[in-house]
Amino acid sequence: MSLSESSSAAAKSPRVIPNPSWGNRLAGWPWQRIISAIVGISLALGLLILGGWYFSLGFSLLVYLGLGEYFALVRAKGITPASKTVLIACWAIVVSSAMMPSVADAIVPVAGTLVCFYLLFRPKMASIADLAASVMGLFYCGYLPSYWVRLRVGAGLVLDDGAIAQLPLNGFWPTSWNLSTWPEALIVTVLAFCCIWAADIGAYIMGKWVGKTLLSDISPKKTVEGSLAGTIGSAVVATLGAAYLQWPLWFVTGPALGLLVGVASLLGDLIESLMKRDAGVKDSGNLIPGHGGILDRADSYIFTAPLVYYFITMLLPLVDRWVG
Numbered sequence: 001m002s003l004s005e006s007s008s009a010a011a012k013s014p015r016v017i018p019n020p021s022w023g024n025r026l027a028g029w030p031w032q033r034i035i036s037a038i039v040g041i042s043l044a045l046g047l048l049i050l051g052g053w054y055f056s057l058g059f060s061l062l063v064y065l066g067l068g069e070y071f072a073l074v075r076a077k078g079i080t081p082a083s084k085t086v087l088i089a090c091w092a093i094v095v096s097s098a099m100m101p102s103v104a105d106a107i108v109p110v111a112g113t114l115v116c117f118y119l120l121f122r123p124k125m126a127s128i129a130d131l132a133a134s135v136m137g138l139f140y141c142g143y144l145p146s147y148w149v150r151l152r153v154g155a156g157l158v159l160d161d162g163a164i165a166q167l168p169l170n171g172f173w174p175t176s177w178n179l180s181t182w183p184e185a186l187i188v189t190v191l192a193f194c195c196i197w198a199a200d201i202g203a204y205i206m207g208k209w210v211g212k213t214l215l216s217d218i219s220p221k222k223t224v225e226g227s228l229a230g231t232i233g234s235a236v237v238a239t240l241g242a243a244y245l246q247w248p249l250w251f252v253t254g255p256a257l258g259l260l261v262g263v264a265s266l267l268g269d270l271i272e273s274l275m276k277r278d279a280g281v282k283d284s285g286n287l288i289p290g291h292g293g294i295l296d297r298a299d300s301y302i303f304t305a306p307l308v309y310y311f312i313t314m315l316l317p318l319v320d321r322w323v324g
Contacts, residue, residue, distance in 0.1 A: 040297065041197070048152060048190055051183070052170030055152055056098040059145070063090050066294045067141040069284040074133045076279040080124070081134040082115050089115065090142030097149040104150070108143050140302060147305035151312065152189045179244075191241040192308045195234040195261040196300050203230030203266070219273040222266075231262030248320040257311055264307050265300035272299035 047058045067090060071083045089111035096103040115134045119126035153170075167173055174182055207226025215222040235258030242254025272295055276284060285293020 044193065045190070048193065049173065049186060050167070050171045051152055051186060052167070052172065053098070054169060054171050056094060056149055059149055060091055060094050062294060062298065063094055063141055063145065065285075066145075066298055067137060069293045069295045070137055070141050070275075073275050073279040073281065073284060074137070076281065077129070079127070079129045079133045081130055081137060082118050082122075083134075083137075085115050085118050086111075086134055086137045086142070089138055090146075093138075093142045093146045094149055097146040098153040101150045101154045104143070104146060108138065111138055144302050145298070145305050147309040148189065148301065151192075151305075151309045152185050187245065188308075188312050191238065191245075192257075192261060192304070194241070195238050195258055196265050196304060198233035198237040199230040199262045199265050200300060201230075202233030203227055206230070216270060218270050218277060222270070222273075227266055230266065231259060234258040234262035234265070247316060248323040253316060253319060257308070260307055260311065261304050264304040268299045268301070268303040271303070272296070 047055045064087065067083075067087055071081055074081055089107065092111070093104045093107050096107055112135050115138065116131055119130055119134065172183060172186065179187060203222075203226040205226075206229035207221070207223045211223030211226040213224040214220065215224050215227050235255045238256075238258030238261065239251070239254035242250035242257065247253045272284065276282070283292030284295035
């Protein structure tokens with residue numbers, strides 16, 4: 001066979017795509033992101049289980065860090081908010097949510113008024129943007145996420161006092177894996193968090209695997225396929241939880257909660273992406289390796305908090321009375 005014939009035969013032979021070894025495949029995984037997620041979820045679960053002031057004070061730290069990142073985004077636009085006043089107000093909202101939620105509802109309008117008065121008499125004349133950004137910080141980083149504290153600590157959702165193993169600072173630690181011995185507030189909060197995790201993980205994996213259709217120009221990495229998968233994953237987890245907890249009409253209330261959480265977490269993610277895009281930054285911070293800042297991880301929890309709280313404390317009792 002001549003050289004030209006051998007070259008022609010080689011050209012006609014099927015091209016074999018090398019199959020990467022398992023070592024190369026594992027090397028391509030975002031291990032830094034995965035390890036950070038595992039550590040973060042472990043800490044979140046620990047604080048959730050402990051509840052009481054452990055959860056409330058840990059949450060206050062997250063509010064402080066998240067508010068700092070929010071104001072950094074705001075200042076990137078040349079806006080000068082009332083950062084210290086808003087921080088004190090946000091802490092007051094979180095603490096009162098753990099002790100007496102009705103007081104938190106009163107603090108929000110009072111704090112908003114005080115923030116506006118402060119900006120009014122500041123040496124440098126404030127702008128509409130300064131006022132709006134300050135009040136938005138109070139709402140976005142303080143009031144909305146404080147509903148998680150209400151649900152876990154301040155809602156009064158317990159099975160019975162005898163089922164709760166008390167620790168100092170009103171903490172709880174399970175002595176059994178029997179969930180009937182756990183506070184109801186803990187169970188429903190963990191279920192809501194699991195729905196958010198299912199939505200995030202489902203959207204990430206399916207978006208990487210089959211995602212092709214862009215969801216929004218706000219976030220180029222978000223796909224319709226991934227978002228649908230995440231929302232369905234949230235609904236599945238909520239349905240399983242509702243069936244286990246024997247909610248009234250669990251086959252309706254479970255999927256309803258899951259869809260609510262899935263959609264709200266997605267929209268919260270997009271809103272944070274919108275703020276970052278407007279500020280011209282990729283991440284809200286660099287505190288969490290492989291993930292960015294606190295807001296990059298907590299954006300899915302902000303708008304879901306009041307929706308979950310009122311679903312559990314208002315809608316479920318209404319359905320229960322209607323069924324009964």
